[in-house]
């Protein structure tokens with residue numbers, strides 16, 4: 121073990137840092153990792169943002185029936201109402217990166233909170249389809265903006281030793297949001313209830329705004345704005361147990377080397393190709409391995425597997441998908457900073473691949489038995505499908521779910537971080553959009569079995585790519601990670 125000198129993020133100090141911090145090395149190793157009330161506030165902001173992301177993504181399927189009855193929507197408008205949150209999120213992610221860069225991480229979260237609230241109120245009060253679609257776009261922009269600003273904020277403020285946990289907390293909140301959406305969809309069944317389902321986000325949106333108002337700004341952003349005194353003040357407040365000076369020196373040195381702020385062009389510069397490819401690659405693999413096909417269409421998959429009544433389907437979707445997703449994310453929270461990102465990713469992708477091949481094979485038997493057999497209740501192949509989907513969700517929840525967001529938010533150097541994160545997040549939303557739109561068509565073209573096998577194959581390709589391309593980043597400061605790209609271009 122190297123001698124440790126605690127930074128704000130509790131990481132092993134570089135040689136230069138030890139020289140400048142002298143007596144600090146006598147501190148107990150865990151003091152800089154302490155989670156202070158201010159850091160809890162940062163975590164609360166992250167949790168609200170994630171929860172709203174999950175809820176707003178998950179709730180629409182239950183609300184659609186009532187919306188259709190109220191506005192007699194054409195099939196095209198049904199699609200628009202469903203998917204424009206994703207479109208708004210894609211644009212919101214790009215705008216969120218720009219805002220996080222220009223006005224700060226905290227204010228970008230504040231704006232996202234305001235958009236959540238406004239979007240929810242507009243949807244609740246919508247008097248026609250156009251207003252409803254406007255509400256969907258506004259809330260989508262809030263989702264996208266928060267998806268960039270909140271984990272970025274958490275990654276910059278969390279001590280390095282627990283950074284993975286902080287950002288995984290964001291993923292945990294997404295899963296809780298999806299689970300709550302399933303529960304709400306299951307319990308509100310009247311056609312008029314869609315206003316409550318969609319309008320409910322106004323309350324957590326407002327809470328997010330209020331909590332973010334009290335939360336501190338990221339010292340790394342303050343340093344980028346040449347506001348060292350403010351950054352030092354925040355650090356003294358957030359992590360009083362550690363010596364702010366040496367840590368700010370490290371951030372300043374990194375900023376000096378790479379410039380304080382950069383254009384979009386710099387994000388795509390050759391020097392940063394590795395972190396960019398890692399972030400984009402994870403963003404794409406997280407989606408093209410099928411998670412949202414299962415989250416969105418679980419109900420239909422279970423119908424094909426022989427769950428005949430709506431109540432049976434709702435129960436199995438809520439608990440086997442929604443509930444398991446929440447619980448299994450806790451595995452990541454426990455292990456991401458101990459076992460590291462790579463091990464979780466590789467183990468998870470292996471499990472996801474095996475589960476998907478199993479689902480594909482089970483569907484071969486289901487197809488052979490024909491629809492009459494499915495109507496008679498779940499067959500053995502149907503039960504195998506449910507078990508394999510549970511295994512898939514568990515494996516995703518401890519790997520590609522949380523690790524993707526963690527790694528995306530830690531690989532970029534400070535001067536391009538917000539834009540890099542925004543770009544990768546937008547790619548993630550774009551991929552989510554394509555997969556969720558394309559899933560049913562794909563099933564129509566090549567059949568259910570081949571579709572799941574294709575997702576399984578993509579898990580295999582993802583595994584190989586991660587094995588060769590994604591380095592371990594656990595326990596290192598953001599500045600140390602940045603140095604890795606220089607060692608091996």
Ligand code: BGC
Nearest residue numbers: 294295411412415445521552
């Ligand atoms: C993904 C979402 C997905 C969710 C499921 C997130 O990390 O970005 O697209 O729906 O995990 O838990």
